[in-house]
Amino acid sequence: xxxxxxxxxxxxxxxxxxxxxxxxxxxxxxxxxxxxxxxxxxxxxxxxxxxxxxxxxxxxxxxxxxxxxxxxxxxxxxxxxxxxxxxxxxxxxxxxxxxxxxxxxxxxxxxxxxxxxxxxxxxxxxxxxxxxxxxxxxxxxxxxxxxxxxxxxxxxxxxxxxxxxxxxxxxxxxxxxxxxxxxxxxxxxxxxxxxxxxxxxxxxxxxxxxxxxxxxxxxxxxxxxxxxxxxxxxxxxxxxxxxxxxxxxxxxxxxxxxxxxxxxxxxxxxxxxxxxxxxxxxxxxxxxxxxxxxxxxxxxxxxxxxxxxxxxxxxxxxxxxxxxxxxxxxxxxxxxxxxxxxxxxxxxxxxxxxxxxxxxxxxxxxxxxxxxxxxxxxxxxxxxxxxxxxxxxxxxxxxxxxxxxxxxxxxxxxxxxxxxxxxxxxxxxxxxxxxxxxxxxxxxxxxxxxxxxxxxxxxxxxxxxxxxxxxxxxxxxxxxxxxxxxxxxxxxxx
Amino acid sequence: xxxxxxxxxxxxxxxxxxxxxxxxxxxxxxxxxxxxxxxxxxxxxxxxxxxxxxxxxxxxxxxxxxxxxxxxxxxxxxxxxxxxxxxxxxxxxxxxxxxxxxxxxxxxxxxxxxxxxxxxxxxxxxxxxxxxxxxxxxxxxxxxxxxxxxxxxxxxxxxxxxxxxxxxxxxxxxxxxxxxxxxxxxxxxxxxxxxxxxxxxxxxxxxxxxxxxxxxxxxxxxxxxxxxxxxxxxxxxxxxxxxxxxxxxxxxxxxxxxxxxxxxxxxxxxxxxxxxxxxxxxxxxxxxxxxxxxxxxxxxxxxxxxxxxxxxxxxxxxxxxxxxxxxxxxxxxxxxxxxxxxxxxxxxxxxxxxxxxxxxxxxxxxxxxxxxxxxxxxxxxxxxxxxxxxxxxxxxxxxxxxxxxxxxxxxxxxxxxxxxxxxxx
Numbered sequence: 001x002x003x004x005x006x007x008x009x010x011x012x013x014x015x016x017x018x019x020x021x022x023x024x025x026x027x028x029x030x031x032x033x034x035x036x037x038x039x040x041x042x043x044x045x046x047x048x049x050x051x052x053x054x055x056x057x058x059x060x061x062x063x064x065x066x067x068x069x070x071x072x073x074x075x076x077x078x079x080x081x082x083x084x085x086x087x088x089x090x091x092x093x094x095x096x097x098x099x100x101x102x103x104x105x106x107x108x109x110x111x112x113x114x115x116x117x118x119x120x121x122x123x124x125x126x127x128x129x130x131x132x133x134x135x136x137x138x139x140x141x142x143x144x145x146x147x148x149x150x151x152x153x154x155x156x157x158x159x160x161x162x163x164x165x166x167x168x169x170x171x172x173x174x175x176x177x178x179x180x181x182x183x184x185x186x187x188x189x190x191x192x193x194x195x196x197x198x199x200x201x202x203x204x205x206x207x208x209x210x211x212x213x214x215x216x217x218x219x220x221x222x223x224x225x226x227x228x229x230x231x232x233x234x235x236x237x238x239x240x241x242x243x244x245x246x247x248x249x250x251x252x253x254x255x256x257x258x259x260x261x262x263x264x265x266x267x268x269x270x271x272x273x274x275x276x277x278x279x280x281x282x283x284x285x286x287x288x289x290x291x292x293x294x295x296x297x298x299x300x301x302x303x304x305x306x307x308x309x310x311x312x313x314x315x316x317x318x319x320x321x322x323x324x325x326x327x328x329x330x331x332x333x334x335x336x337x338x339x340x341x342x343x344x345x346x347x348x349x350x351x352x353x354x355x356x357x358x359x360x361x362x363x364x365x366x367x368x369x370x371x372x373x374x375x376x377x378x379x380x381x382x383x384x385x386x387x388x389x390x391x392x393x394x395x396x397x398x399x400x401x402x403x404x405x406x407x408x409x410x411x412x413x414x415x416x417x418x419x420x421x422x423x424x425x426x427x428x429x430x431x432x433x434x435x436x437x438x439x440x441x442x443x444x445x446x447x448x449x450x451x452x453x454x455x456x457x458x459x460x461x462x463x464x465x466x467x468x469x470x471x472x473x474x475x476x477x478x479x480x481x482x483x484x485x486x487x488x489x490x491x492x493x494x
Numbered sequence: 495x496x497x498x499x500x501x502x503x504x505x506x507x508x509x510x511x512x513x514x515x516x517x518x519x520x521x522x523x524x525x526x527x528x529x530x531x532x533x534x535x536x537x538x539x540x541x542x543x544x545x546x547x548x549x550x551x552x553x554x555x556x557x558x559x560x561x562x563x564x565x566x567x568x569x570x571x572x573x574x575x576x577x578x579x580x581x582x583x584x585x586x587x588x589x590x591x592x593x594x595x596x597x598x599x600x601x602x603x604x605x606x607x608x609x610x611x612x613x614x615x616x617x618x619x620x621x622x623x624x625x626x627x628x629x630x631x632x633x634x635x636x637x638x639x640x641x642x643x644x645x646x647x648x649x650x651x652x653x654x655x656x657x658x659x660x661x662x663x664x665x666x667x668x669x670x671x672x673x674x675x676x677x678x679x680x681x682x683x684x685x686x687x688x689x690x691x692x693x694x695x696x697x698x699x700x701x702x703x704x705x706x707x708x709x710x711x712x713x714x715x716x717x718x719x720x721x722x723x724x725x726x727x728x729x730x731x732x733x734x735x736x737x738x739x740x741x742x743x744x745x746x747x748x749x750x751x752x753x754x755x756x757x758x759x760x761x762x763x764x765x766x767x768x769x770x771x772x773x774x775x776x777x778x779x780x781x782x783x784x785x786x787x788x789x790x791x792x793x794x795x796x797x798x799x800x801x802x803x804x805x806x807x808x809x810x811x812x813x814x815x816x817x818x819x820x821x822x823x824x825x826x827x828x829x830x831x832x833x834x835x836x837x838x839x840x841x842x843x844x845x846x847x848x849x850x851x852x853x854x855x856x857x858x859x860x861x862x863x864x865x866x867x868x869x870x871x872x873x874x875x876x877x878x879x880x881x882x883x884x885x886x887x888x889x890x891x892x893x894x895x896x897x898x899x900x901x902x903x904x905x906x907x908x909x910x911x912x913x914x915x916x917x918x919x
Contacts, residue, residue, distance in 0.1 A: 232621070236758065278717050281628045284734075308621045310629065396585070396593055400601040411597035412582040415532070416758075421597065450758075452619040454635045458642055472648060477631035481718030484631055485648040486745075489673050 005029045005168075005197040008188060010175045010211055012039035014151060014357045015349055016203030017158040018077075022361040024165035025383075026375040031195060032159065032167060033188075035174035037479025038439040039432055040155035042205045044354065045442070046280065046312020047228070048269065049260055050243060051147035052352035053090065056253055059112035060323045062332045067352045068113050070359035071145055077358050081161055082387035083153035084261045089117075090146030090243035091126060093137055093297055100138045102247040107141060117144035130242045132298045146243055148261045151354055152442040156432060161385040163431040165378065170195075172479065175204065177214050185215065185342040199373075201344040201364060206277045206315045208333075208347040217337045217345055218319070225277050225313040226252070226350065228269020229286040231294075232308035234450055235263045239305070244297050253351065255293030257301070262445060267294040267301070269312070280311045307450050317348020332356070334363050336371050344368070388426050392418040392445065413463070414456040416449025421463060428467045435468060437461070438478040457484070496602060497576060501526040502818040503811070504592060504606035506583050506759065509538025510800040511791025512612035513566035514807025515814065519610075520573040522815035527575045528604065530594055532582045536570065537563035538614060539637070540800060542644045545665050547692075551801035562800060578602070586611075586763040588784050608786045608814035611760055611774070612807060615792040617662075618752040625657075627714030630721075636662040636750040643669060651746025655723050656680045657711050659891075661689035661798065663750020668697035677701075678742050681709040681725050683732060686864050688752070688891050690798055711747065712739060720745050753796045763787055770839040771795040777828060777844045778855050779813030780806060788814045795841050795858070798893050802858070829906060831857060834915030838862045838890070845912075850903040857896050861916050864889040868919040871896045875909035888916055 006028035009020045017039055020032040034041065054068035078085035094100045103120050110118040119142045126140040127133055163169055170192065179187035179194060187196035204211045209223045233239060246254035251271040260266050270289045287309065294301055321328040333347035344364055349356070369375055389402055391409060402422075403410035409422030427434040427443045434440045437447075437460055446460065447453035461484055465472040476482045502524040505512045508531040519527045535541060540548070543559030550556060553565075570577075581596035590606040617635035634642075634650055640662060642650045652675050656663045659682040667677045680698060685707050687694055698705050706725070712734055713724040727738035755773035757765070765774045765782045773794040774782040780790045790810030791803040828844040838860045845855060857873065865888050872882045873896055883896045896914065898906060906912060 236761070279628075281713070282624075282626045284626050284712070287624060287626065303624075306621060306624065307619070309624055396601075399584075399595065403595060403601040407597045407600060410595045410600055411580065412532070412584070412595060415582065418584065420595075450619075451616045452621055454617055454619065454638045457634075457638055458646055462646070472646070476718075478718070482631040483719065485642065485646075485650055486652055487649050489643055489647045489649055 003195070005031045005195065007031070007199045007201060008033065008195060008197040009201045009203055010188070011042070011203035011205055011208075012155070012159060012169065012171070013042050013044040013203065013205050014040070014155045014158070014354055015205070015346065015360055016201075017155045017162065018357045019201055019203060019361045019364055020167050021158040021162040021165075022365060024162040024167040025377055025381050027378055030162065030167035031197065032162065032169045033173040033175065033190065033195075034171055037171055037436050037476070038434070038442070039159045039169070039171070040152050040442065041478070043313055043315055043350070044151050044155055046230070046310055047151065047314070047351065047354065048256055048258060048266065049149055049151050049354070050090070050258065051085070051149055051355040053110075053118070053143035053146040054113050054115040054352070054355070055106050055110035055118055055141065055143055056248060057109070057113065057352070058326065058328050059109055060326045061321045061328050062334065063352070063356070064113045066332060066334075066356035066359045066363065068115055070356040071147070073358035074147055074149070074355070078149070080383040081154070081157035081385045083150060083157045085147055085149040086261060087145060087147045088243055088259070089142060089144045090245060091130070092141040092245045092247060093126065093133065094139050094247055095134055095136050095296055097138050099247045103139055103141045110141070110143070115143065115145065118142065130240070130244065132240055132300055133244070134297055134299055148243060148259065149354070150261050156443055157385045160431040161383070164385065165381055169432055175211060183340055185340055199342050199344060199368070202346050205349065206313055208315065209317075212345050212347060215340050215343050215345070217339060217343065218333070218347070221333070221347055222318055223277070223315050223348070224318070225274050225279070226316040227272040227274050227279065227311055227313050229282045229290055229311040230266055230268030230309065231287070231290060231306050232310070233265040234305040234307045236450070237305040239301060240265045240298060246293065246297060255290055257294050257297045262448075267291070273316070277313065280313060282309045282311050286311070307452065308448065314350040315348060316350050319348050334360060334367070336367050388430070389423065391420045391423060413459050414446035414449065416451055417445050417447070419444045419446035419456070424460065424463050425467060428464065435464070436476050436478050437464070437484070440464070461485070496528075496578065496599070496604070498526055499603065500605045500607070501528045502607050503527045503610065503814045504604060505529045505610040505612055505811070506586070507531065507538060507612035507614055507793070508536040508577070509540060509612060509614050509791065510563070510566065510803040511614070511793070511807035511810070512538065512610065513563070513570050514804040515610040515612055515790055515811030516570045516575045517566060517573060518808040518811030519815040520575060522812045524815035524818050528578065529570065529575055530578045530581050530583055530592070532580070534580045536567045536577060536579070542640050544644050545669070548800050551799060552804060559800070566804070583759055586759045588764040590786055607818040608788065610810045610814050611765070611787065611789040611793050612791050612810070613756040613759065613793045615753040615755045615796055617749070618754060620749060623751055625711050625714060628716055630714070630716035630719050632716065632720035632746045633714065634746065634748055636660065636666045636748045639748050640666055640669070643673060649673060649675065651675060653678060653744040654746045654748060655711070655725070655742055655744045656748045656750060658682060658750035658752070659688045659694070659705065660750035660752060661693050663748060664689050664693040664697040666748060666750070667703050668701060671701050671703070677703045678744055679725070680705045681711065682707050683710040683728055684708070686889060686891070690892060691889075714747060720747055723747055753792065755793050755795065757793060760789065760793070765789070768839065768843055770833065771841065775843045776841065777846045778809070778842045778849055779846065780810035780842070781813055781817070786817050788817075795839060798891070802893065829909060830911040832911055832913040833859070834913040836862050836865075836916040837914050840914050845906065847907055850907055854900065855898045857898065857914055859894050859896070859914055861888045861890055861894065865916070865918050869916060870919050871914065871916050873898065873912055873914050875905060875912050878905070880905045880912060884919070
């Protein structure tokens, strides 16, 4: 017999996980599903990891409102869920006099959107604050509320906190169609069977158009993936310690030169509109474009210290803004549509989706309340998700204490990033168990350094195999089909 | 557990360089010698090098890697060298304090009177050469694949393309073929071999594995696992030549695209690195700029043969033992050794004038460009030739040496610096 839930959330990206976590605050049962082997496998997994201030979206759009409201919620979120977050502030850098007027446009947006802490800085002042910047800088917009974070850590922490508060998570579970009773959604069919619920929330990101079409909602809505490619630099060679945007163009926020919360300098993204929702390839032309764009801001960059390249897809939609008089057709969708009952529909949540995610979750709660949901806070709701030890971030003194307590934290598995066996074991047995190499990598940051997993991969395969009690031949990089090993080598007769 | 917290000589790494340093340090009279190894056994990467080709220079024998390692492991243990296995060094300070961590031994702090860095090297990765495409499972560096096959006994692939003609890639082409995999192609972006000629003959030619020079991987296909790679020919500027593309279905891409000396600990300790080698500047005793810190083997520059690494390890171990006994101190009276025409780098980078009375000094070098005819390696002081050596050919894939003998020392001592250059005869 299938269990009946109050809320099913489709899609375990940052938006889905924060919504599941927010719903787990209230009485009622929550099921979060994702088609992949882990949470945070789609758009949330590959972006610039910036909590945008909110000066960029066109005023009076839902995007602008969610961004600014969401940005202000991050201190509490990070405090409760114990993930890394810093309000480092960011610069939008104007190069040459011709770009300077763009800063004034952004300043107008900032004022209209209600973004606090924005100022226009002179060229010399920008150079004083970031010595690597191009000598052609004519000024910058400084936004003090801009933040940097680790999207994997946020998403995993939110999903874990949801589980701590009673939510269920089913991975490798792909939505196929809705189960209807007249005009009411009563459940979903998946590749893992049927699940029933009173409400279904569409957080399917790149596939949100497919999900809403299955409900008969917005047949004209279409997600066009906008691909962005990135370069990552060795942490040992810090080149940039700030978040530097170029002035935006019609293609988006442009190619950044930015630090990350882990201290690696990151370049990117470009913006390439494609059709294939699984095409996260890097390309020669894309990498050339990023390099040229980044060099415009920081001419001294050297490719010698590049240790990683990746690409991600932004789920760009085509929904018109609902505010009268605003001509904008890539706005977010956050709605309870009229044509079906029991459906909360989200779509087109591209950048600044990360920054907006806590506000989007609150918006969903407000919509449900408007629709008559009681939403009573659980008595025993625990907003705190405790952090687990991170050897790489600890002082030698604290490391010694940790190793004395549990010797498995003394065995370093990833040499470049100093990740220990103890951390890996803890992730495998956490509330959202890490069962693949990439799940371990994204939670611990193992394999992200100079050798890119060359040293740790055989050891992680061995630990996963041991802890999960399966053959090493069954261990995968990121789920079904991505195995590392094919068969044992030939046997030798002694 | 450790017997002491201070040792005469501590060696980080137990590959051929580290083991030789331990043996030499003991023989030179160091009393307390400790080797720290991150893996669970002594021997380093030699343990996964089950192919032959080791020992020709030192033993005049043709040994597999583990057998070669075992000779030094036995000698190390017989001499009473202490070992810390499954232990990783987290930090080294300029005054030779070492912080290390281990599941077995806990968190340890050790002081070394002299220290030998023998951490070896790591492999260049896909990202460093920025191969475009998807990021599926099935892309391995040749050394990681070698560990899977030879240590774990598991096959990382069945249909394989290898990028780069480095030695490990060539060796793995043969190894995977032995195990029943199909190696479809080896591509090398350069117009010549990166590894040893003998490995090309024995590992590719003998198994009819095609090698293409001036070819590289242009794109990697596959969402979950590698499904194919697109290769293309390149011109002199490494730009793809239109129309030369070919898609090769495969499930695995191995990378053998170079090695980088592993020097994160060295940098922490204040050791200066030579940008042309990626390893420390060393003198002829393998001492770095930091007094009492020595370095030997692939951590200094990448060698073709383990035998050479062993010999460098001997020098470092001996130097470290002497230093520990306060016989030898860092001298400022050093003569720089300069990489001249068609020379990528020379090791040692300096010669201590004081050691000119000892014994002959071998200069090790790699050329920038191959010369496939008779060639002269010349050592001069800027004006006058000090010595020279004839070679039938020189290739970047094969290290060359030239020896300064005691009869040259008078000239060396007078020189403000000496230069090594390589020219066609």
